[in-house]
Amino acid sequence: MAGTKHTSAVQDSARKTAAELNPNGPTGRPRREFAVPPTLAQHGPARIISLCNQKGGVGKTTTTISLSAALAEYGRRVLVVDFDPQGALSAGLGISTHDSNTVYDLLLGTVKDPAEVIQHTAIEGLDVLPANIDLSAAEVHLVNEVARETILARVLRKVSDDYDVILIDCQPSLGLLTVNALTASHGVLIPLECEFFALRGVALLIETIDKVRDRLNPAIELDGILATMYDSRTLHSREVLERVVDAFGEKVLETVIGRTVKFPDASVAGTPITEFAPEHAAAKAYRQLARELISRGAIA
Numbered sequence: 001m002a003g004t005k006h007t008s009a010v011q012d013s014a015r016k017t018a019a020e021l022n023p024n025g026p027t028g029r030p031r032r033e034f035a036v037p038p039t040l041a042q043h044g045p046a047r048i049i050s051l052c053n054q055k056g057g058v059g060k061t062t063t064t065i066s067l068s069a070a071l072a073e074y075g076r077r078v079l080v081v082d083f084d085p086q087g088a089l090s091a092g093l094g095i096s097t098h099d100s101n102t103v104y105d106l107l108l109g110t111v112k113d114p115a116e117v118i119q120h121t122a123i124e125g126l127d128v129l130p131a132n133i134d135l136s137a138a139e140v141h142l143v144n145e146v147a148r149e150t151i152l153a154r155v156l157r158k159v160s161d162d163y164d165v166i167l168i169d170c171q172p173s174l175g176l177l178t179v180n181a182l183t184a185s186h187g188v189l190i191p192l193e194c195e196f197f198a199l200r201g202v203a204l205l206i207e208t209i210d211k212v213r214d215r216l217n218p219a220i221e222l223d224g225i226l227a228t229m230y231d232s233r234t235l236h237s238r239e240v241l242e243r244v245v246d247a248f249g250e251k252v253l254e255t256v257i258g259r260t261v262k263f264p265d266a267s268v269a270g271t272p273i274t275e276f277a278p279e280h281a282a283a284k285a286y287r288q289l290a291r292e293l294i295s296r297g298a299i300a
C-alpha cells in the first residue's frame with residue numbers, strides 16, 4: 001500500500017514537472033484550470049447545441065455521450081437527441097430502440113408529446129430522445145412539408161424548459177436532418193479528428209452554418225472546435241492541431257481529447273466513459289470540456 005502511494009506520489013510530482021516545464025497546453029495557449037461549476041439553483045430553459053461535422057467518425061457521438069454524462073455529474077439536466085439513423089448514441093447510452101417511439105415519430109407528428117419518446121438513462125439527470133433506422137426515411141418524408149427545416153425546433157421547444165442543455169448528435173451529412181438540427185440550435189460544436197484531412201470539408205460546414213444563420217436561425221453561434229483523437233506522441237497530431245489553431249484561433253477549445261481504446265470499450269458496454277473508467281484521462285478530459293463550456297458561457 002505504502003509502495004503504491006509512493007509510486008503515485010512520484011508520478012504526481014513527475015506530472016507537475018512536465019506541466020511546469022511546458023506551461024502551455026496542446027493548443028499552444030497557457031494551461032488553465034476550469035473551476036468546478038456551482039450547482040444550479042433552478043433549471044432551464046435549455047441552450048441547444050448541435051454536434052456537427054459531415055465527416056464520419058470524428059467523435060460526434062462519443063463527445064455527445066461523454067460530455068452529456070459529465071454535465072449530468074455537475075448537476076445539469078441534459079437531454080441528448082439521437083439524430084442519426086445509425087442510432088449509435090442511443091446504443092452507447094444503453095437504450096434499446098426496437099419497439100419504442102423514436103424522434104422520427106415526433107418529426108412526422110405521429111406522436112405529439114415528446115414525453116412519450118424520451119427515455120431516462122441509468123445516469124441521473126440524463127435523458128435521451130432515441131433514434132433508429134426509421135430516421136433514414138425522414139428526409140424523403142419531410143421534403144414536401146411546409147417549414148420542413150424547423151420541425152425539430154418546434155419539437156424541442158416543447159421540452160426546452162425541462163433541461164439546462166440539449167445536445168444533438170448529428171449524422172455525418174449536411175442534409176435536411178442536419179439543417180433541422182442547426183435551425184433548432186443556439187450553438188454548434190465541431191469535433192475534428194487530429195489527422196491529415198481534418199480540415200477538409202470544414203469550410204463547407206462553416207458555409208452551411210452561415211447559410212442557416214442567414215436564412216433560418218440568425219442567433220446560431222459557433223461555440224467551439226474540439227480536437228479529438230489527439231496523440232501527443234506523434235508529430236503528425238501536433239502539426240494538425242497547430243494548423244487547426246492557425247485557422248480558427250480562440251474558437252479551438254483548450255480541452256483536447258486524446259486517442260484511447262477506452263472509447264470503443266465503453267461503447268460496447270453501453271456506458272459513458274465517465275462511468276466506465278471514471279479515473280481515466282479521457283473521462284477527465286470530458287469533465288474538463290464540460291467545465292470549459294460552462295466557463296465560456298455556452299452552457300449554464
Ligand SMILES: Nc1ncnc2c1ncn2[C@@H]1O[C@H](COP(=O)(O)OP(=O)(O)OP(=O)(O)O)[C@@H](O)[C@H]1O
Nearest residue numbers: 056057058059060061062172229258259260263264
Ligand atoms: N478519442 C478517441 N480515441 C479513440 N477512439 C475514439 C475516440 N473518440 C471516438 N473514438 C472511436 O472512433 C469511432 C468513431 O467515433 P464516433 O462514433 O464518436 O464518431 P462520429 O463522428 O459520431 O461518427 P459518425 O460520423 O459515423 O456518426 C468509434 O468507434 C469511437 O469509439
Ligand SMILES: [Mg+2]
Nearest residue numbers: 060061084088
Ligand atoms: Mg455518430
